[in-house]
Amino acid sequence: MGVYERLQEKGITLPEVGKPVAAFVPWVQTGNLIFTSGSIAKRNEQPWTGKLGAEVSLEDGKRAARQIAVDLLAVLQAATGDLRKVRRIVKLLVLVNSDAGFTEQHLVANGASELLAEIFGEEGAHARSAFGVAQIPFGACVEIEMIAEIG
Amino acid sequence: MGVYERLQEKGITLPEVGKPVAAFVPWVQTGNLIFTSGSIAKRNEQPWTGKLGAEVSLEDGKRAARQIAVDLLAVLQAATGDLRKVRRIVKLLVLVNSDAGFTEQHLVANGASELLAEIFGEEGAHARSAFGVAQIPFGACVEIEMIAEIG
Amino acid sequence: MGVYERLQEKGITLPEVGKPVAAFVPWVQTGNLIFTSGSIAKRNEQPWTGKLGAEVSLEDGKRAARQIAVDLLAVLQAATGDLRKVRRIVKLLVLVNSDAGFTEQHLVANGASELLAEIFGEEGAHARSAFGVAQIPFGACVEIEMIAEIG
Numbered sequence: 001m002g003v004y005e006r007l008q009e010k011g012i013t014l015p016e017v018g019k020p021v022a023a024f025v026p027w028v029q030t031g032n033l034i035f036t037s038g039s040i041a042k043r044n045e046q047p048w049t050g051k052l053g054a055e056v057s058l059e060d061g062k063r064a065a066r067q068i069a070v071d072l073l074a075v076l077q078a079a080t081g082d083l084r085k086v087r088r089i090v091k092l093l094v095l096v097n098s099d100a101g102f103t104e105q106h107l108v109a110n111g112a113s114e115l116l117a118e119i120f121g122e123e124g125a126h127a128r129s130a131f132g133v134a135q136i137p138f139g140a141c142v143e144i145e146m147i148a149e150i151g
Numbered sequence: 152m153g154v155y156e157r158l159q160e161k162g163i164t165l166p167e168v169g170k171p172v173a174a175f176v177p178w179v180q181t182g183n184l185i186f187t188s189g190s191i192a193k194r195n196e197q198p199w200t201g202k203l204g205a206e207v208s209l210e211d212g213k214r215a216a217r218q219i220a221v222d223l224l225a226v227l228q229a230a231t232g233d234l235r236k237v238r239r240i241v242k243l244l245v246l247v248n249s250d251a252g253f254t255e256q257h258l259v260a261n262g263a264s265e266l267l268a269e270i271f272g273e274e275g276a277h278a279r280s281a282f283g284v285a286q287i288p289f290g291a292c293v294e295i296e297m298i299a300e301i302g
Numbered sequence: 303m304g305v306y307e308r309l310q311e312k313g314i315t316l317p318e319v320g321k322p323v324a325a326f327v328p329w330v331q332t333g334n335l336i337f338t339s340g341s342i343a344k345r346n347e348q349p350w351t352g353k354l355g356a357e358v359s360l361e362d363g364k365r366a367a368r369q370i371a372v373d374l375l376a377v378l379q380a381a382t383g384d385l386r387k388v389r390r391i392v393k394l395l396v397l398v399n400s401d402a403g404f405t406e407q408h409l410v411a412n413g414a415s416e417l418l419a420e421i422f423g424e425e426g427a428h429a430r431s432a433f434g435v436a437q438i439p440f441g442a443c444v445e446i447e448m449i450a451e452i453g
Binding site: 125 | 326328329332337338339340435437439445
């Protein structure tokens with residue numbers, strides 16, 4: 001079963017990739033690597049705000065990370081024109097808006113990592129760093145950037 | 152108009168790139184990618200200190216980011232010997248020393264992104280992540296690292 | 303003197319690289335670059351917890367960073383099968399679990415940078431960013447990710 005069949009099976013529709021409103025772009029390709037910009041958590045098309053360990057529960061943080069992974073798939077779709085060209089998800093940097101006492105950033109990040117494994121299988125297994133940050137633009141609860149290799 | 156003409160037009164003189172004082176270097180080239188070290192905000196050749204949302208205003212944060220972008224151009228100049236070899240600014244990681252309530256890291260980062268667009272045009276359009284960190288070496292208000300592709 | 307002789311001289315034994323317990327892996331190779339996952343500080347095989355500027359001293363933070371560098375060498379050993387294939391340490395991202403007033407993340411990071419210089423010589427000289435984060439998974443005091451080039 002291919003990438004698009006798995007997306008369909010899970011009822012996942014890739015969103016439109018918005019035009020960047022600033023002096024940067026959603027992704028850059030160099031050689032066969034795609035570097036994405038950091039993508040922030042959204043809910044109902046608005047920033048999904050709050051800190052883990054305070055207003056946002058672990059379960060919601062994980063959902064937010066999963067949703068960002070879908071948004072990053074949409075960036076890869078826009079970058080490649082065909083997700084089947086993705087040879088490997090290389091790396092995620094997962095930033096979790098964290099209260100000083102919250103230490104489960106890795107569990108939040110699993111929301112994104114598991115989605116990628118479900119869609120890409122072994123090619124979705126990536127290196128990853130997750131950590132707690134002091135804030136994220138618009139007060140979002142999670143931000144993720146990705147490096148992917150295309151064939 | 153070329154890169155050097157645009158720098159001159161804006162009255163920007165690239166600074167000397169200091170010798171690294173520690174066990175690391177200002178940049179490493181691998182293949183045709185240059186990875187720079189994180190460069191911290193400076194004013195009057197001293198670290199430009201303080202947190203956004205507290206001692207440092209948004210406008211000053213943006214100025215600090217712009218100044219770092221100039222310093223990173225100086226690193227690229229030292230790395231390449233000729234900025235016209237820069238084919239693409241690939242990515243910025245923009246770290247903003249942030250009070251817990253400050254959520255405009257993207258606007259701070261625009262100070263760097265806009266300078267790169269002014270100097271490099273379309274080749275300056277980059278992927279970017281910006282977020283708030285708990286601190287930065289020497290208490291600097293902003294730190295930026297860059298990936299660039301050379302031809 | 304080669305890499306393995308220097309490790310032996312310093313009495314450094316590389317640890318086993320644990321199986322990843324989540325939907326991600328300790329490293330991914332793309333082209334001749336290896337991207338590692340973020341590795342957290344450990345002591346007695348447990349997370350080495352605490353914040354710099356609070357419970358953890360600068361000296362201990364530096365020790366923790368050095369220990370992580372050893373763990374990252376073990377990842378490179380597992381990735382390459384032979385550390386002599388490492389052509390260059392390209393970049394470190396050093397995350398220091400920091401109290402709001404701690405501004406010596408660069409000194410903590412030196413613990414890792416110096417170990418790499420000792421083992422690899424000039425090929426160990428890398429680009430680097432170090433900064434303070436709000437938290438790290440399991441409350442660890444330091445987390446480091448690496449990019450390395452292999453020949």
